[in-house]
Amino acid sequence: MRLDLNGAKVDIAAPPMKRLLDVLREQCALTGTKEGCGEGECGACTVLVDGRPVNSCLVPFAQVKGCKVVTIEGLDSRLKEVFAREGGAQCGFCTPGMIVAAAALRKGGDVRAGLAGNLCRCTGYTAIFRALNP
Amino acid sequence: MTELLEPRSLREALAMMRRDALTPIAGCTDIYVGLHFGTLSAKRFINLWDLKELRGIKLKGDVLVLGALTTYSELIESRLVNRRLPMLVAASREVGGPQIQNRGTIGGNIANASPAGDSLPVLAVAEASIVLKSADGARRIAFNDFYTGYRKTVMRPDELITALEIPPVEGRQWFWKVGTRAAQAISKVVMAAVRSERTRIALGSVAPTVVRLPKTEAAIGISVEKAQRALREEIKPIDDIRSTAVYRLRVACNLLARFWRETS
């Protein structure tokens, strides 16, 4: 099945009902995207599909046919450096999903609401808010 | 072995569903979790996600038509929906978080038939019509007639929800969700209401299905207290993993008063 993955046109063979998360991690060696819950509650598996943040644990592979999928590895964003410097990442497990979701925030949009789908247990979100609202 | 059928048109989809028992999937925010954790026994699925006929928000005359695959994000971003049905936008903002809003669909919320569905009280008081299609043709069901019991609808196994038709809503729209927390929460009590000459009130999470409250609606024009007494008769909240019957009852009564206060 053809799709655009991190800016490259690829053709991947995978069962259509396999989770996009598993295809990325197991078949594409893109282990940056994490599984935190498997039920779409924590956002650690967040990737962009056609520019929108989604929980990749809830997307069957077949549904990204012809789509643009971007993972943390392919995300070109200043936010990575900002998070690193400002304490936005502690244990780092929620971080890839958090940065992907943050990168998709609309300018001027509500940061808190925009990250409501990304749980973090380490930071208490304060450093993340600060990183995004300097 | 799970199988996924991928129709390229609505017509093809309906023909497939006529032939076989298939479980439709769209946003997958609910059903797919069961599949992964082994609690879903279904094995044969049909992918609706690419069916363009099920998308789109438009006006047909003065009726607002929402394609079944309209996502919560699309509802939030639609100027038309914000103008015509702000209570649906309010409800959409309270569903999960951005990731869920980008995939969850209004059709899915309806078909999933959870008594806690956040959009359902809104559609109940908006008196929406649900458009169902099968290989045989189309039929329209009034929202109030759609649910027959806990997670049970009038849908036939070969039918799909294709759209919602919502006539203009006269009056002030009001929505409140009490979740387990401020986001990513299943509702404990969810209420939508329209204040007008013909006030309509609906509640979720307090009965086996979303419920309109005709006795409460009739009484509220007289007094809030009378309406609260009627409310206590009309809903049947339970204790469950998230909350208690007593709490739900108390809060529903308080929200009723709040609605009346805020729309005066």
Added chain:
Amino acid sequence: MPAVGRNVLRKEALAKVTGAAKYIDDFSFPGMLWARTIRTTIACGRITDVAISAPGCVIVTHADIPGDNVIACIEHDQPCLVETDVRHAAEPVLLLAADDRAKLAAATVTIAYAPAAPLFDARRSNTLFKKIDIVKGDVAAALARAHRIIEGTYTTGHQEHVYLETNGVIAVPEEGGITVYGSIQCPFYVHKALKVLLGSDKVRVVQVETGGGFGGKEEYPSMIAGHAALLALKAKRPVKLVYDRVEDMLATTKRHPSVVRHRTGVAKDGRLLAMDIDVLMDGGAYATLSPVVLSRGVLHATGPYRCDNIRIVGRAVMTNTPPNGAFRGFGAPQTQFAAEVHMERIAEALAMDSVRLREINVLRSGDTTATGQKLGSDCSARKVLRDAVKRTNYAKKRAARKPIGLALFFHGSGFTGGGEVRLASKASLELTPRGARILVASTEIGQGTRTMHAQIVADTLGVPFDAVDVADPDTSRVPDSGPTVASRTCMIVGRILQRCAREMKRKLGRLSRREYLKRHGPLVITKEYERPSGMTWDDATYRGDAYEAFGWACDVVELDFNPDTYEARPIRVTAVQDIGKAIHPILAAGQIEGGTAQGLGYALLEEVVMRDGRMANASLTNYIIPTSMDTPEIDAVIVESPYRHGPFGAKGVGEMPIDGVAPAVVNAIRHLGLDLRDIPATPERISECGLI
């Protein structure tokens, strides 16, 4: 430029933000099998039959255990796999492994039981894991002459860690032995436990990047590592065992629920004359760390107050629920919740301002604690109280009846007096051409261990921060520095490293590093923990210097209360915390902010619903932790009242932040006139609450 006190870029920051950091589930080994754990479905009884249909799977039962069927911890009471006695639901019975995940999932195991009546109520349990008595002065006499006696009982529930990364390990048979890689806080705990289980010394444990711990990966990994190791040894292949969220919540340790009863005699002027405290902790089915959780709990049970007559009776008891274990704060959040809500009630009873009541009774330098420990000059309890009150405009808001509440609290750093001596932790420093390499068993689990240790070594040695690197915690390469717990990683292990660095500097003299290595060959300096002179502790009488140093803190929480829905939402949180020295200000603030947020969850949202001794809400949908929408910006105010034996004056910071949040929240709710004494303060509980 010195590194200590500066926000240097943390060592693994770039790996984490680019997705390059590898956690255990990101690893694969050739020939690796996946594993599955079969668990009990009843809480108490005996197994009478096990029927297995598992084609294509390797099967491990207790009969396959080469050493002792035990997960060695403080006691040796917990089996690795059930033989016949079932003591809790989700107890592990047997293990399966296969290279085909479909085969693994398809395997069916049917267990028949002879059930017995389970005990779920800790208050009714007669099986004691530990009892501790602390006595100071004469409580009975003091109560007799008190102007008033105020009593109260306070309860706290379970709390689940919800580290974003679940428990996971990979066991690899190697060189006649076994190596276990994993998400682990304490590699040497696992090492010790595996040696007992496998009856072999050929054990190696390697910690890999870990996605959060909070104590949930302190002792539990010994269990999951044991399981993976048994499978790997039988199959002669690597075995990956990573829990999904549901299994992790069902089967692993939680914070001990508590019931704490206070009986306090006060003088007319508000002085505390007598404190009579009963602490009950629910340990779950096996002892695990209950004796030490109880210890820390009772040692903090008075709160940061002075009193000449104290009696504390602590008990940790058994119930037929999954064993509880370490969780940030480790007993102190439970007992300080009770202490601080009780203080508020004392103030209410005396019609006295509760800040004034605290001021009258707060511990000062030179005062003695319940165990007779004399407090040093770094005691800043009064300072943090005043600072928090001033900074938050507390008095004015209280007068206006806003739901604002306060808690004053403290936290001992390191293990108790005897504990650090028993641990005899070691740290090593290896000379490298560029600088030095740190060799410790302390783990990076998000708090910044690698970075903070490197800062201390860099400045002591006089080299740039980037010239100090940190070896992976691999038991075959690093000495046992003790566990990464108890707020000891900086104060205790950091200090040992500092001594190593001083000696290295001395040894180098005027030689450059390259010259030294050329002339003398490799240089590794190893030092062991030394208790500061003058410290004494008696385990038998529980008297003496319980901890080397205490941190002091005051939290103020302001809520928004919805009277229609009974929801209390935190809108402003201020945490004034004395940690001695912030080695890395952003990392230190991160501990305060994160611990405080976790405390907000503990206070308001997080509830483990038990049905028949099994967690009924074992998923992130139904076990609720705060999202970004539930968390206001937390104002972390760092106070530095240096401890003279701490590296650069540092005390501990990891746990203290969670100790005082729940009482501050409940005290805010109490200010609305609601007589709340239990957490979590869910809207349901608040709506049922009586009036004060």
